[in-house]
Amino acid sequence: TTSWAVCLSRTYSSSSDIRSIVELPDRIHPRYLRSTKPGSSLLSLKWPRPPRNLLVVQKLYSETVTDAVVKFAKHIHNEYPDIHLILEPRVASSIQERVDFPVYSSDDRPYIAQKVDVIATFGGDGTVLRAASLFKLHGSVPPIVSFSMGTLGFLGEWDFQEHKKVWREVYMSGSDVAVRDAAVPRGNKDSPEEQDDGNNPWALIKGKSMGAQRASKVLLRHRIKADIFDANGDNINDRLSDNLLGDSKSLAGPLAGTLEPSPSLRAINEISVHRGSHPHLAIIDIFQNGHFLTETIADGILISTPTGSTAYSLSAGGPIVHPLVKSLLITPISPCSLSFRSLVLPLDTKVTLRMSKKNRGRELDLSIDGKRCAGVSPGSELRVEGEFVGRSHDGRGEEWAGGVPCVIRTEDDDPWVGGLNGLLKFNHPFGRATEGED
Amino acid sequence: TTSWAVCLSRTYSSSSDIRSIVELPDRIHPRYLRSTKPGSSLLSLKWPRPPRNLLVVQKLYSETVTDAVVKFAKHIHNEYPDIHLILEPRVASSIQERVDFPVYSSDDRPYIAQKVDVIATFGGDGTVLRAASLFKLHGSVPPIVSFSMGTLGFLGEWDFQEHKKVWREVYMSGSDVAVRDAAVPRGNKDSPEEQDDGNNPWALIKGKSMGAQRASKVLLRHRIKADIFDANGDNINDRLSDNLLGDSKSLAGPLAGTLEPSPSLRAINEISVHRGSHPHLAIIDIFQNGHFLTETIADGILISTPTGSTAYSLSAGGPIVHPLVKSLLITPISPCSLSFRSLVLPLDTKVTLRMSKKNRGRELDLSIDGKRCAGVSPGSELRVEGEFVGRSHDGRGEEWAGGVPCVIRTEDDDPWVGGLNGLLKFNHPFGRATEGED
Amino acid sequence: TTSWAVCLSRTYSSSSDIRSIVELPDRIHPRYLRSTKPGSSLLSLKWPRPPRNLLVVQKLYSETVTDAVVKFAKHIHNEYPDIHLILEPRVASSIQERVDFPVYSSDDRPYIAQKVDVIATFGGDGTVLRAASLFKLHGSVPPIVSFSMGTLGFLGEWDFQEHKKVWREVYMSGSDVAVRDAAVPRGNKDSPEEQDDGNNPWALIKGKSMGAQRASKVLLRHRIKADIFDANGDNINDRLSDNLLGDSKSLAGPLAGTLEPSPSLRAINEISVHRGSHPHLAIIDIFQNGHFLTETIADGILISTPTGSTAYSLSAGGPIVHPLVKSLLITPISPCSLSFRSLVLPLDTKVTLRMSKKNRGRELDLSIDGKRCAGVSPGSELRVEGEFVGRSHDGRGEEWAGGVPCVIRTEDDDPWVGGLNGLLKFNHPFGRATEGED
Amino acid sequence: TTSWAVCLSRTYSSSSDIRSIVELPDRIHPRYLRSTKPGSSLLSLKWPRPPRNLLVVQKLYSETVTDAVVKFAKHIHNEYPDIHLILEPRVASSIQERVDFPVYSSDDRPYIAQKVDVIATFGGDGTVLRAASLFKLHGSVPPIVSFSMGTLGFLGEWDFQEHKKVWREVYMSGSDVAVRDAAVPRGNKDSPEEQDDGNNPWALIKGKSMGAQRASKVLLRHRIKADIFDANGDNINDRLSDNLLGDSKSLAGPLAGTLEPSPSLRAINEISVHRGSHPHLAIIDIFQNGHFLTETIADGILISTPTGSTAYSLSAGGPIVHPLVKSLLITPISPCSLSFRSLVLPLDTKVTLRMSKKNRGRELDLSIDGKRCAGVSPGSELRVEGEFVGRSHDGRGEEWAGGVPCVIRTEDDDPWVGGLNGLLKFNHPFGRATEGED
Ligand SMILES: NC(=O)C1=CN([C@@H]2O[C@H](COP(=O)(O)OP(=O)(O)OC[C@H]3O[C@@H](n4cnc5c(N)ncnc54)[C@H](O)[C@@H]3O)[C@@H](O)[C@H]2O)C=CC1
Ligand SMILES: NC(=O)C1=CN([C@@H]2O[C@H](COP(=O)(O)OP(=O)(O)OC[C@H]3O[C@@H](n4cnc5c(N)ncnc54)[C@H](O)[C@@H]3O)[C@@H](O)[C@H]2O)C=CC1
Ligand SMILES: NC(=O)C1=CN([C@@H]2O[C@H](COP(=O)(O)OP(=O)(O)OC[C@H]3O[C@@H](n4cnc5c(N)ncnc54)[C@H](O)[C@@H]3O)[C@@H](O)[C@H]2O)C=CC1
Ligand SMILES: NC(=O)C1=CN([C@@H]2O[C@H](COP(=O)(O)OP(=O)(O)OC[C@H]3O[C@@H](n4cnc5c(N)ncnc54)[C@H](O)[C@@H]3O)[C@@H](O)[C@H]2O)C=CC1
Incomplete structure (x- = not known):
């Protein structure tokens, strides 16, 4: 338990150098407990000890968002001194310039899955998708706290105004320490209570009591995973993975142990195959x-996925599926048929898409969560199925695997209903006359 | 030209007795001129002489609406003394009680088509439909000015606030007399101009000039007409017509000359056949x-009709068809098929619906514009086609036949677009994020 | 184990009197075992001892179907002498006339749930629905074997030609006795094997070995259940139940112990509220x-239910949901809105439909699986949720409760796919040209 | 009238050189007469004199189609010696090799509109679209006779087996000469009748009388036309036109007189704007x-167009619009909205699509009839409206302008209905049970 403490350099002064996540202590895996409330399918977040490595993912090119991230970073640094802030390489230096403490860059991407305890996103749905996509090759995703900036999104749960309160709750989830008023100066160790808890970082957080039972509620969003095979039946995930991992030169080393040989590609919204700019219709066999x-x-x-049912699938005519329904959807985009209707299948159904030879040599666009990741040629196959959710199989009982744990509101049992009405403008009636007529 | 002048009794004092429309002068048929504006398909209303018989159709059981009608009635009486107000039997006495001039009741329903020059409706879409339905058996419908009360409807064009301005324009349409300030006291005959126009009732209307060219714009809403045949092939419109005419015992007399032997039933929204409360699906052959x-x-x-495309058909999944597209739509209601899509056919297509013998004896509900008018049994046929529009065939060149002439706004060339956005909540986008994401 | 043996009267000769099910031995509840095949969600039927009381439900007014039932009855009587055949009152005598052994009538309807071990249906989907509806008030439905007559249905699984084979498999499911050639004359007790099994009725069935592991596969179709409350909040299921139970005068006696005080109404396809023949739109608040x-x-x-997703809901525009997806669907019928899309919710969601006061006094039609069962007036509520599935709560560990166990084919893992293509004409492409064009 | 006779070289022997259409006599414009049959909206083809220049457009890379074209070419050459066969450059030489008479190549594309009298297509819908696209910049399209090869298409009207009969009817349409048995040897000029008609090429065609009144029936398919403007408001059709005309180096010369300065682009199916392979949604303002x-x-x-309503628009959820309904459709492709429904507007509606600045610099794909013709950048506008149909405006009264005249079957008044059922699998019912159930 000392490694991570050492990593915190309170005497840090130069803001110029950005540190690598390789230096950070290893990831802490929280547990997710079934809610005791009958009928609820939400989970309670429970950290075995406080999270230390916080990855921030933000919308790019937006001054407002960057300002918010800086504000958040300062708050975290001041109130949660044990937390290391990790930023995406593209923005790390612009944030670093504006704060006087060191930040970490997620440049060594393969290490992300080994180091990140928790994620905070600032932006819209696309930002949440991007955060999740960093774990596209990994079964285990850290909990995500998503702050909407400006416009409310379907996946963005919190208003930025709420960041202090929300973060405190996430951080304390699982602690048995009462949280008291944040206004009490930090570092003041005179109170007897804190002296006892000298070795409990949770005890450092002052604040009004949230009650011992109070824990962040988590909606586990199901993902689907895909493996791609060429016309010879060989798994070619690697080729796409390289592409997906972008700048990372090699998957050797840290990933070697943690990942499957050819890790499947995970999607939180959907996996799509599209004709793209080709004029001719795509021809695909479904199994x-x-x-x-x-x-x-x-x-x-x-x-x-059910999460993706309110995204592209909805535009293409699909139904709205609650995220807790264990299912996957097949929805065609502009099918040349009067009689193709969306299919909702059990999440563990194995769906294979085979690019028909009738496509005459041309490639189709394969995208994951709206990002094109490959061209797939006739004869190749995409094998999709729901991701397993539960304790990981690799013997490390600590690690929860599968799904994307999203921290959601607790006031209302189902924020999803609000999303339907507020965001989708669900069931807006024609006209205004509901009183009937003579 | 004196008959109608005689009918106006300025010395009337008792408000207790309601007069019959039989006493009224015969109907004046306006002409409808193509707009000179290129590209416009709207028509200009042109009265050969001022309208005299104004039928008011109002939403029932609404205090607000009745108040508005009383206000309107008084305005008409004061400013347009030559106008006779005709009311529906159900409301005539309640209005009569509140005004000190005589009103007429449309009780002798067969005469409506012979007497009414123009219609004003107060209520919602249902009120306009009811007004049009009074002419369900007639090829020639007087122009309709529709005032929305409270909620805007798709067919209700005008806000009640606008009633003075709108009515003046309708009344003056076709006159060459300039309309001057309505504030000038009526009956003041000192000005030389009016003395010249002693025999022109239009000249009695004071007011600010609207310009000689100013005329109400009319959208001619297409209707479809239906004939019903029993399993023996005999036309049974009569049976339904009786039903439709309700209280009127006989069509003999005034209707004998003006109507076809078995007048077709006209719909402004749609003609529907439905299983109603029967549990089993309706089986219908379409030709x-x-x-x-x-x-x-x-x-x-x-x-x-295209007008009806924003009513029931839209709910059943049909497209939105502009009222100027000469067409009729076939839209199934919850069809037991994945592959039935709405059909848009030329307005002059003859569509036959034959109630299949497979319905095993049970009747289906036949409705016109949302009012059930008969049960149709297996083997019977409904023959539908677009109504002819143009000069009437019966040799009386004056009479324009076909369609429902609706007085519409002129500020904007196409109020329909406003309806789409304002009433149908057309194309409300999901969420609010249109700026894209990183 | 003797009671049922006694009930079999081999010396029966007069076909005139029909017996009551009250005389029959009590119901045997089978168990349903998870398939050992990984990934399969089908269950294996396992009888603790052979079923004895077989209810036949048939399509009415069809000569072909009646002939088939007679053929089936004779086969059962000859080959499975321990089986008692139960028929619906409406058809019992016409079948009885054509066979020379006694049949039982399900006249005493409250006893059905106490006596019937297994059901065989002969007809279409409607016949299966009717069979299930006999258990509308009961949590526990016996397994159903459905034979399609003439036309294939979505719920009808077997061709009548297959009846001997299928029934044998159902009957033997769970026995450890090998099934041998049916051609071997029954009653021949010379073989040593059968002598040993003298007290095992399964041993009486000769036939080719089906292998010890061979058992009928069961798809457990989820049901939803509804409770109806009047405007005062009082549960009024009773009123509807009486209606539903039809001729049965009283629920007292045998039902008293087995049913909840006001048993919920179960649907296998859907629960619907509809305006019926009323011209005005239904207004319903959904919670x-x-x-x-x-x-x-x-x-x-x-x-x-997912089962019902291919019935009315599909016609109304809903998605196709696999019967194994634990969910319920909300699908509006011709909604007056451009933006109502089907919702797929977790099966344990509590959905309340409240008939709006805006309906102005008029009742709406409430139907269960296509049969109208009540008019519901403004202010009343329908509370719907998925039915619990598993061991029954009442302490009788034997009894499996919830769902409708349907015996399905085993050749193919998922007959549902065949239904999509064969019955729904799913995804029939336009034209035939899939080869692309110059 | 001699020029075209001279062009026919019966003594031609070398098959090696392909001639240019520049040498051909000028185009003959047929007239289109309203059918006398009441209610019919089809037109009758009437040539002022026999057509001479026949353009063949065929599906590429298909042996079967090429064989059919050779067969057709030989038939034409043998039986209609005055006809010049024009082929597309890509296929001209391969056909030329297989016939012993000269063919013409449409290489000098600008001349096509000046020379081609009539078009025959061999292939699928795509072939008809390609034929029409040759006249994308021209108001006046010659009549098209379309032969389906193998698979029936929506636009392909005739089976290749029918080519002799169909062509004879097209050729004779408008002649007053009776058509007699084709079996009578051609060139036999002994009969008195033909001697009289020495200067009437129609008289050369032997054959069984088709009756003087018999003429090919033509369905005039409406087109829509588009003009493209850049962000500065400048018409940039030229830039696209060059692109569209492909190999043709210059529009100077023959086109100068006949075309508008920047001819509009015509579509027979649709004009589309699509995000193509861009991951982000297209944002487009519609006026x-x-x-x-x-x-x-x-x-x-x-x-x-209505013709296009059964193509891409149908896949995207649009209605089926009969080709005779004068309208244009707006149908979104996977719109990010629950409430966008297809719009059917009058054909003369001016629809403008403006590429929103919110697209942030990226181009969208503009396609005409499925062929991508340009990238359109934010700020640019597409102005679309229905094409004028009638006598051409340029004073040359002969020339009929607008629409694509397609020769269609006469047996049935409306081949479109056959297309719905046969090709679209319109309204295939679920299951087969229509008889109801008990
Ligand atoms: N025609 C369409 O509707 C298309 C939709 N998409 C969707 O966009 C997603 C990618 O999103 P961005 O990167 O933000 O691209 P983007 O910036 O193009 O935004 C797509 C829109 O989808 C919304 N969205 C994303 N996920 C959602 C969800 N689960 N539920 C409800 N709304 C959701 C976003 O808020 C945004 O309004 C893809 O996963 C795909 O589902 C992508 C292409 C076309
Ligand atoms: N499920 C549905 O959508 C149903 C719709 N209707 C429609 O209602 C019409 C009768 O109307 P009411 O007597 O007022 O009955 P109503 O009081 O039940 O109102 C029906 C609704 O349709 C609206 N409406 C009527 N005509 C319209 C039009 N042409 N365009 C847009 N909206 C329109 C009305 O404003 C009202 O909101 C029928 O002609 C039929 O089209 C009737 C039954 C069911
Ligand atoms: N517009 C519509 O589509 C309507 C559909 N229905 C459906 O009919 C059912 C009652 O069926 P019947 O008594 O046979 O009435 P019915 O004789 O009127 O038949 C209804 C049709 O639905 C089919 N069907 C029934 N259940 C099905 C399922 N689960 N999946 C696929 N197809 C199915 C039947 O085979 C038949 O073709 C109701 O539960 C309701 O779902 C009832 C009324 C209207
Ligand atoms: N998702 C879709 O449905 C798409 C459809 N298209 C359509 O394809 C057309 C181009 O056709 P091709 O060059 O043959 O491309 P293609 O070889 O890709 O064929 C498109 C399909 O559309 C059919 N088709 C074309 N015009 C039709 C019409 N008017 N009515 C009914 N079916 C029709 C063809 O027979 C063929 O089956 C475009 O104009 C567009 O309408 C183009 C892209 C996507």
């Missing part, structure tokens, strides 16, 4: 659990 | 111009 | 887990 | 007759 289902002739096809 | 098109198994089927 | 979701103005609203 | 209608956030947007 369900190994059985031929249908040949689709369409602009493309979507395999969506 | 297009005599050719078998398809057998529908559904809750029901709609044949709609 | 989800106690939170207001939306006010619907529509022809009606459907709460469907 | 109707100059009024702002809505901002669309979507994959793209389609402005379709």
Whole structure:
């Protein structure tokens, strides 16, 4: 328990150098407890000890968002001195310039999954998607706290105004220490209570009591995962993965142990195949659990999660599926058929999309959560299925695997309903006359 | 030209007795001129002489609406002394009680088509539909000025606040007399101008000049008409017509000459056949111009006008068709098929719906513009086609036949667009983020 | 184990009197085991001892179907002498006339749930629905074997040609006795194997070995259940139940112990509220887990099971949901809104439909699986939620409760896919040209 | 009238050189007469004198199609010696090699509109679209006779087996000469009848009388036309036109007189704007007759003709519009909105699509009839409206302008209905049970 304490350099002065996440202590995996409230399917976040490595993912090119991140960073630094802030390489230096303490850059991307305890996002739905996409090759995603900036999104849960309160709750989740008023000066160790807890970092956080039972509520968003095979039946995830990992030169080393040989690609919204700019319709054979289902002739096809049901799939005519329904959706995009309707299948269904030879040599665009990641040629196959959720299989009982744990509001049991009405303008009636007529 | 002048009794004092429309002078048919503005498909209203018989149709059971009608009635009486106000029997006495001049009741319903020059409606879309339905058996409908009360409707064009201005314009349409300030006291006949126009009732209307060219703009809403045949092929419109005419015992007399032997039933929104409360699906064969098109198994089927495309058909999944597109729509209601899509056919298409023998004896509900008018049994047929629009065929060149002439706004060329956005909440985007994301 | 043996009267000769099910031995509850095949969600049927009371439900007014039932009855009587055949009162005598052994009538309807071990249906989907509806007030439904007659249905699984094979498999499910060739004359007790099994009725069934592991596969179709409350908040299921139970005068006696005081109404397809023949739109407030979701103005609203997703909900525009997805669907029927899309919610969601006061006094039609069961007036509420599935709560560990166990094919893991393509004509492409063009 | 006779070289022997259409006599414009049959909206083809220049457009890379074209070419050469066969440059030599008479190449593309009298297509819908696209910049399209090869298409009207009969009817349309048995040897000039008609090329065609009144029926398919303006408001059709005309180096010369300065681009199916391979949604402002209608956030947007309503628009959820309904459709492709429904507007509506600045610099794909023709950048505008149909405005009374005249079957008044059922699999019912159930 000392390694991470050592990493905190309170005597730091130069703001010029950005540190690497390699230096950070290893990730802490929280546990997720079933809510005791009957009927609730939300989980309670429980840290075995306080999180230390906080990754910030922000919307780019927005002054407002950057200002918010700086404000948040300063707050964290002042009130939670044990926390290391990790930033994306693209923005790390611009933030570093504006704060007088060191930040870490997630440049060594393969280490992200080994180091990040918790994620905070600042932006819109796209920012949350990008944060999740950093864990596209990993079964285990840290909890995500998402702050909407300006416009409310479907995945953005919190207003930036709430950041102090929300972060405190996330941080304290699982502690048995009462949280008291944040206004009490930090570092004041005179009170007897804190002296006892000298070795409990949670005890450092002053504040009004939140009650011992108070813990952040987590909605576990299901993901789907895909493996890509070429016309010879060889798994070619690697080729796409390289592409996806972008600047990272090699997956050797740290990833070698933690990942499957060819890690599957995970999507939180959907996996899509689309004709892109090709004028001709895409022709794709769909198989369900190994059985031929249908040949689709369409602009493309979507395999969506319930989370993604309110994204592209909805635009393409699909139903709205609650994130807690264990399912995956098949929704065609502009199908050349009067009779293709969205299908909602069990989450563990194995869906295979085979790019038909009839596509005559041309590649189709494969995208994950709206980001194009490859061209797939005729004969190649995409094998999709829901991601396993639960204790990880690799024997490390600590690690919860599967899904994207999103910290959500507790006031209301189901923020999703608010999203329907507020964001989707669900069921706006025609006109205003509901009183009937003579 | 004296008959109508005689009918005006300025010395009337008792408000207790309601007069019959039979006493009123015969109807004046306006002409509808193509707009000179290129590209415009609206018509200009042109009265050969001022209208005299004004039918008021109002929403029932609404205090606000009744107040508005009384206000309107008094304004008309004061400013347009030559106008006779006709009211529906159900409301005539309640209005009569509140005004000190005589009103007429449309009780002798067969005479409506012979007497009414122009209609004003006060209420919602249902009120406009009811007004039009009074002419369900007639090819020629007087122009309709529709005032929305409270909530805006799709067919209600004018805000009640505008009633003075709007009515003046309708009344003056076609006159060459300049309209001057309504504030000038009426009856003041000293000015030389008015003395010259002693025999021109338009000259009695004082007011600010509206310009000689100013005329009300009319959107001619297309109707569809239906004839019903029993399983033996006999036209049974009569039976339904009786039903439709309600209290009127006989069509003999005034109607004998003006109507076809079995007048077709006209709809401004749609004609529908529906299973109603029967648990089993309706089975209906559809023919297009005599050719078998398809057998529908559904809750029901709609044949709609473009006007009706924003009513029931829209709810059932149909497209939005501009009222100027000469067409009729076939839209199924909850069809037992993945592949039934709305059809938009030329307005002059002959569509036949034949109630299949497979319905096993049970009747289906036939409705016109949302009012159930009959049960149709297996083997019977509904023959629908667009109503002819133009000069009437019966040799009386004066009379324009076909369609429902609706007085609409002129500020904007197309109030329909406003309706889409304001009333249908057309294309409300999800969320609010349109700026894209990193 | 003797009671049922006694009930079998081999010396029966007069076909005139029909027996009552009250005489029959009590119901045997099978167990449902998870399939050992990984990934499969189907269950294996396992009888603790052979079923004895077989209820036949058949399509009415069809000569072909009646012939099939007679054929089936004779086969059962000859090959499975321990089985008692129970028929619906409406058909019992017409079948009895054609066979020379006694049949039982389900006249004493309250006893059905106490006596019937297994059900065989002959007809279409409607027949299966009717069979299930006999258990509308009961948590525990016996396994259903459904034979399609003539046309294939979505719920009808087996071709009548297969009846001997299918029934044998159902009957033997769970026995450890090998099934041998049916051609071996029954009653031949010379073989040593059968002598040992003298007291095992399974041993009486000759036949080719099906292998000890062979058991019928069961798809457990989820049901939803509804409780109805009047405007005062009082549960009024009773009033509807009486109605539903039809001729049965009283629920006293045998039902007293087994049913909840006001048993919920179960649907296998959907629960619907509809305007019926009323011209005006139904106005219904929808609540989800106690939170207001939306006010619907529509022809009606459907709460469907995944099974029902291919029935009315599909016609109304809903998605196709696999029966194994634990969910319920809300689909509006012709909603007066451009923006109502089907919702797929977790099966344990509590959905409340409140008939709005805006309906102005008029009742709406409440139907269960397509059968109208009541008119519901403004202010009354329908509370719907998925039915619990598992061991029954009442302490009788034997009894599996919840869902409708349907015996399905085993050749293919998922007959549902066949249904999509064969019955729904799913994704029929336009034209036939899939080869692209110059 | 001699020029074209001279062009026919019966003594031609070398098949090696392909001639240029520049040598051909000028185009003959047929007239289109309203059908006398009441209610019919089809036109009758009437040549002032026999057509001479026949353009063949064929599907590429198909052996079967090339064989058919060779067969057709030989038939034409043998039986209609006055006809010149024009082929597309890509295929001209491969056909020329297989026939012993000269063919013409449409290489000098600008001349096509000046020379081609009639078009025959061999292939699928794409081939008809390509034929029409040759006249994308021209108001006047020659009549098109379309032969389907193998698969039936929506636009392909005739089976290749019918080519002799169909061509004879097209050729003779408008002649008063009876058509007699094709079996009578051609060139036999002994009969008195032909001697009289020595100077009438129609008289050369032997054959069984088709009756003087028999003429090919023509469906005039409406087109829409578009003009493109850059962010400065400058018309940039030219830039696209060059692109569209492909190999043609210059529009100078023959086109100078016949075309508008920047000819509009015509579409027979639709004009589309799409995000293509860009991951982000396209943002497009839509204006109707100059009024702002809505901002669309979507994959793209389609402005379709009624003909195109069964193509891409149908896949995107649009209605089926009969080709005789004078309208254009706006259908969004996967719009980010629950409430965008297809709009059907009068054909003369001016629809403007403005690429929003919110697209942040990136271009959208503009396609005409499925062929990408340009990238359009933010700020640029697409102005679309229906094409004028009627006598051309340029004073040359002969020339009919607007629309694509397609020769269609006469047996049935409306081949479109057959297309719905046969090709679109319109309204295929679920299951097969239409008889109801008990
Ligand atoms: N035609 C369409 O509707 C298309 C939709 N998309 C969606 O966009 C997603 C990528 O999002 P961005 O990177 O932000 O791209 P973006 O900036 O193009 O935004 C797409 C829109 O989708 C919304 N969105 C994203 N995920 C959502 C969810 N789960 N529920 C509700 N709304 C959601 C965003 O708020 C935004 O309004 C993809 O996963 C795909 O689902 C992508 C392409 C086309
Ligand atoms: N499920 C549905 O959407 C149903 C719709 N209707 C429609 O209601 C009409 C009768 O109207 P009411 O007597 O007022 O009955 P109502 O009082 O039940 O109102 C029906 C609704 O349709 C609106 N409406 C009527 N005509 C319209 C039009 N042309 N465009 C846009 N909205 C329109 C009205 O404003 C009202 O909101 C029928 O002609 C039919 O089109 C009737 C039954 C069911
Ligand atoms: N517009 C519509 O589509 C309507 C549909 N229905 C459906 O009919 C059901 C009652 O069926 P019946 O008594 O046979 O009435 P019915 O004889 O009117 O048949 C309704 C049709 O639905 C089919 N069907 C029933 N359940 C199905 C399922 N689970 N999946 C696929 N198809 C199914 C039947 O095969 C039949 O073709 C109701 O539960 C309701 O779902 C009822 C009324 C209207
Ligand atoms: N998702 C979709 O449905 C897409 C459709 N298209 C359509 O394809 C057309 C171009 O056709 P091709 O060059 O043959 O491309 P293609 O070879 O990709 O074929 C498109 C399909 O559309 C059919 N088609 C074309 N015009 C039709 C019409 N008017 N009515 C009914 N079916 C029709 C063709 O027979 C073919 O099956 C475009 O004008 C566009 O309408 C183009 C892209 C995507």
